[in-house]
Each structure stands twice: as structure tokens, then as C-alpha cells.
Amino acid sequence: MATVETLLLPQALDGQTLYRRFVEANRGAGAIVTFSGRVRGETADGAVSHLWLDWYPGMTEQSLTDIAEAAAARFDVLALLVAHRCGEVQAEDEIVFVAAASSHRRAAFEAADYLMDRLKSEAALWKREIGEGFARWVEPTAKDADDLKRWT
Amino acid sequence: MATVETLLLPQALDGQTLYRRFVEANRGAGAIVTFSGRVRGETADGAVSHLWLDWYPGMTEQSLTDIAEAAAARFDVLALLVAHRCGEVQAEDEIVFVAAASSHRRAAFEAADYLMDRLKSEAALWKREIGEGFARWVEPTAKDADDLKRWT
């Protein structure tokens, strides 16, 4: 049974510390894949200064857990870590960090890729982009829906 | 043009330091994917104490550079890092670390995945597994060849 950890963080997400911790805890795994995502400072609407990620305490944590447990059941992994920000996130700050440890490199890649595709569409979060002179709620794109279909 | 760095290391490979350095250098990238591989202590032949990775000074470095540059040309990435051990590598030590930074998560995943598939078959290294009562030169498996075909 894989070790699954999920973190919903209203404060800073420090991927470097999470990376170190995950690697130390999984020295017996042959393969570790990680993904780190940052808020992009540029969008079609102009420069973004920060995001507001609205969340539903309890339900949002559960959505991260559900996604991570689905990945653990689907892929031959030893450990998974999902850390996601909520609240106010500045441009260039880390918004998500995912790690997968496995004996097999393909399973580690696929688990991390799957986690990201599902998080982008199914994490119980509501994203608002705030920039110079604009602010808008963001909905998942057609691309996000296509990414998700890769796994069905 | 993507920033490409390759390292062939006869001494310890410290993935945590490489991770930190790569992340700091690519804070503007929206997506970073990394792969860390360690020597597995168990094989079909029994417990492995260490590997000997024979290498051809000059040619081996060039093979890493060729693979990394092919990845940079093929995927929409901002930066790539490939670090590979050579010489004696103990069980559970890191043998390879790969990182890809991109504005797009799919490109970052694909570049790292591609780098690993090519490194497993085309890095100019010759691997010998040494354990209790056995030692053998390892050749690429049919699985490695199949992995490589994914990209053709």
C-alpha cells in the first residue's frame, strides 16, 4: 500500500523542503518524479500580480485526498505527495508541488502526470486572477478537459 | 533557445542541490518536472552492492549533450539539466537526475520522460552489477527499446 500525503497550504508552499523530505523518505525507491508549478505573471489579459484561490475548508482537503488515493490505486507507486496552495498566491510563487516514488520510472512519471491533470480540473478550488486593472474568475479550459480525458 | 546543462559525475550526485539550483534559476517557468533515479539494491540475480558504470571520457559527455540538445529542440522548454553518474555507484545512491523547465506542464513532463528513455538506451555508459557472488554486464532490455520507440 502506497504512502499518500496531501497538504492544503494557506501559507507559502516550499517545494524545495518538500522535495528534500520526500527524497529522504523514499531512498529505497528507484525512481522519483516531481512537478512544481508556479503562478505565471503573464496572461492574455495582461500582467497578473496575484491569484486568489478560494477554498471550502474540509471539502477542498478531501478533493486532494480523493485524487491522490485514486492515483495510488491506479499506478504501481510506493509514495505520493500532493501539496497545493489556497488563499492569496503571488505571481511566481509556487502553487502546487507533486511527487511520486516508484520502483519503475514509467509508473512514477504517469502518476505525477495524472495527479496534475486531475488537480487542474478537480481540486475543489476557485481561482481568481488579479492584475493591473482587471480581476476575473477562471474556469477550466477545453485543454484541461482534454488533458483529463487522457486517463479515461 | 533553451538553456541546456549536462554533467557527468565520477563522484557523488547530489540531486537535492541540483534541484535547488535548477528551481532557483527557473523561477519564471510555470512548470518544472524532475526525475531522480537510484541504484536498486535488488535484482533477479540477488542483492546488488554497487554498480560499475564504465565510461569513455569525451564520448560519454558528448552523448549526454546530444540527448539533451535533441530534447531542447523537440520540446517547448526553457531549460534542461541532465546529471549522470559514472564509475562506482553504491546501491541506493543517485545515478541520474534530470530536470525540465517550461511554461507548459505537458512539455516539461514530456521532455523529462524523453530524456530518461534516451539516457537508458543511448548514454555512452556500460553498466556492471556487482553483488554477493555475482557480477554481470547489463545490456539494454527489450523494455528499454520499447520505451525508446514511443518517441519515433
Next chain:
Amino acid sequence: MQITVLFFGKVADTLGERQRVLDFADTDMSLFTLRQSVLGTAFASGALSRERVLMSVNQGLTQEDRSLQAGDEVAFFPVFSGG
């Protein structure tokens, strides 16, 4: 019966509130009726679209025919946007 209603994302923004505690004399009520009572004006004005508002009861996604009980926590929010 008392029902706590929560709002998130654009729904909270549109209503200008995040939480409302309601007390109904009626103890036999569907989520459909509650939604109409709380969001009917926003639907009518076009500020929100009925099709784009999801619902949960006690943190589980559900549909409008769900019947409510005293103490339920109901939430209205848009489709998730992930990270």
C-alpha cells in the same frame, strides 16, 4: 429547521456574502427550493447561471432533488478551476 448556507468563488462574489444561516418553519424542503430562495434573484437577473452553479450538502456534491434536514450545511459554488 436551521440550515447553514455557504458560498464560494464567483457565487460568493456575486452575492457579496460567504455564509448565511437560515431558519425555516417548513421541515420538508428540497435543495431546489432552498436554491430558489437564495439564488433566485441572481438567476433571474443573469448575474449567475443555474447551469453553472454546483451544490453540495454536508460537503458532498449533490443534485437539486436532494431533501434537506435540520443542521445541514449546504454550499453553492461554480465548477472547480483547480490550481
Next chain:
Amino acid sequence: MQITVLFFGKVADTLGERQRVLDFADTDMSLFTLRQSVLGTAFASGALSRERVLMSVNQGLTQEDRSLQAGDEVAFFPVFSGG
């Protein structure tokens, strides 16, 4: 002419050496001839298989019909095994 010959991996192991510097009177020589001179015995005994030994000249992979020049660095090694 002088040719440096390097061996790696199982080829080095089988020969029990990693480097040999050879001096040939003949200045018109193919890689095929050099390989026969250096690895012929190992091929004949079955210790190495001709099909599984790759060749490079000055660090570029090449074929047996390649002709050699004074100062060339030739190497014989098995297929790469990666990491």
C-alpha cells in the same frame, strides 16, 4: 603509423586491458583489419561476438569499412547500457 586502441565495458573485461598503442608499418588500413588483429582471437573463441562489438574512431561511431590514419583513436565496446 601509430593507432591508440581503447576498450570499454565487457570488451575491456574480456581482454583484460583498457588501452593499447599499436604501430603499423602499413599506412593503408581499415578498421576491419585492425579489429581482426585486436579482437580476432576473442571472436574465434566465442568470448566476444562480432555483432555485439561497436566501434568508434576519434569518438564517433563508425563501421568496419572506415579507413584509419596515423594518430587515430579507435575504441571497441559493447552496445551502451545507459544508467
